[in-house]
Amino acid sequence: MKNKKNYFIKWAFCFLLVGLLSFCLSGSFTGSSEVQAATSNSANKRFTGWKTSGGKKYYYKNGKKLTDLHKIGKYYYCFDSNGVMMTGWNRIHNRFRYFGKQTGRMRISQTVNGRKINSKGVWTPVVVLDPGHSAVVASGYEPLGPGSSELKEKDTSGTEGVATHVEEYKLTLDIGLQLRTLLQKRGFKVVMTRTNSNVALSCIDRANVANKAKADAYIRLHANGSDSPYDNGAMTLCTTRNNPYTTSLYRKNKALSEAVLDSYVAFTGCRKEYIWETDTMTGNNWSKVPTTLIEMGYMSSPTEDYRMQQPSYQKKMVWGIAAGIEKYLTNF
Numbered sequence: 001m002k003n004k005k006n007y008f009i010k011w012a013f014c015f016l017l018v019g020l021l022s023f024c025l026s027g028s029f030t031g032s033s034e035v036q037a038a039t040s041n042s043a044n045k046r047f048t049g050w051k052t053s054g055g056k057k058y059y060y061k062n063g064k065k066l067t068d069l070h071k072i073g074k075y076y077y078c079f080d081s082n083g084v085m086m087t088g089w090n091r092i093h094n095r096f097r098y099f100g101k102q103t104g105r106m107r108i109s110q111t112v113n114g115r116k117i118n119s120k121g122v123w124t125p126v127v128v129l130d131p132g133h134s135a136v137v138a139s140g141y142e143p144l145g146p147g148s149s150e151l152k153e154k155d156t157s158g159t160e161g162v163a164t165h166v167e168e169y170k171l172t173l174d175i176g177l178q179l180r181t182l183l184q185k186r187g188f189k190v191v192m193t194r195t196n197s198n199v200a201l202s203c204i205d206r207a208n209v210a211n212k213a214k215a216d217a218y219i220r221l222h223a224n225g226s227d228s229p230y231d232n233g234a235m236t237l238c239t240t241r242n243n244p245y246t247t248s249l250y251r252k253n254k255a256l257s258e259a260v261l262d263s264y265v266a267f268t269g270c271r272k273e274y275i276w277e278t279d280t281m282t283g284n285n286w287s288k289v290p291t292t293l294i295e296m297g298y299m300s301s302p303t304e305d306y307r308m309q310q311p312s313y314q315k316k317m318v319w320g321i322a323a324g325i326e327k328y329l330t331n332f
């Protein structure tokens with residue numbers, strides 16, 4: 001009898017409590033389950049804070065995932081279009097920024113991977129573009145590498161389109177200038193070895209422009225020629241692992257050559273040849289910065305020669321090289 005009475009009192013108390021709670025939360029009396037659903041829904045809608053799912057980090061503001069760049073507390077963070085927190089080097093609205101690998105915090109006023117980030121959190125990569133050859137050819141000979149007794153021609157006249165008769169130096173300058181415009185738009189600082197075809201530049205002169213600018217990437221633009229009209233496609237050239245002049249740059253030169261060739265082929269759809277590792281290129285040997293030389297296609301192939309003069313194809317060439325440079329630079 002005593003137990004039953006206690007039981008009844010407990011339940012009566014519970015009901016009273018729930019009723020009171022409901023009244024307080026809703027302002028008027030409704031069923032307790034309805035109130036519970038309503039409050040948890042609006043709590044979801046109002047949720048603000050970090051969530052981790054599947055190893056990915058998200059930030060919610062009033063129940064919505066953030067995308068893009070935001071200041072949260074003391075730091076800036078960036079979230080991709082799916083709301084995933086970004087890390088490492090990224091180009092955000094055409095500015096290069098670094099976000100901590102673990103924390104995702106944007107770095108400001110410091111040096112990361114030897115790259116200076118300014119007070120606005122921006123790093124400006126320097127790219128030197130070298131449109132191969134010129135209408136005025138540098139005459140004479142120069143050493144194959146620093147300290148080398150082997151001499152090579154300072155420059156050559158380059159090749160010419162078998163069908164269009166456009167000279168290689170015109171094509172390389174054309175692509176070089178378009179590439180400069182695109183890269184500048186994307187937050188790069190661009191230095192050209194030449195902007196017209198009335199200058200004579202040796203391969204060492206060209207490399208020195210890149211060295212002086214302390215380029216993050218030095219891109220040499222060329223087009224190929226062959227005895228066979230059937231040869232087509234693109235390749236990149238870099239120094240070998242055993243290059244006596246630029247040993248420490250091998251890994252970077254190879255990575256840059258790989259990224260540029262892969263992206264170029266992906267954008268243009270041209271045939272992928274290979275990365276030619278060679279120590280016979282004066283311009284590569286004298287370069288103290290990461291360097292690649294791209295042969296963008298064969299001017300000896302009538303089809304490829306015509307294609308490389310089409311504005312729509314040139315756009316793909318330019319986008320491909322730009323994407324490759326960016327892939328190399330952000331892959332740290």
Ligand SMILES: [Zn+2]
Nearest residue numbers: 132158222223
């Ligand atoms: Zn060439």
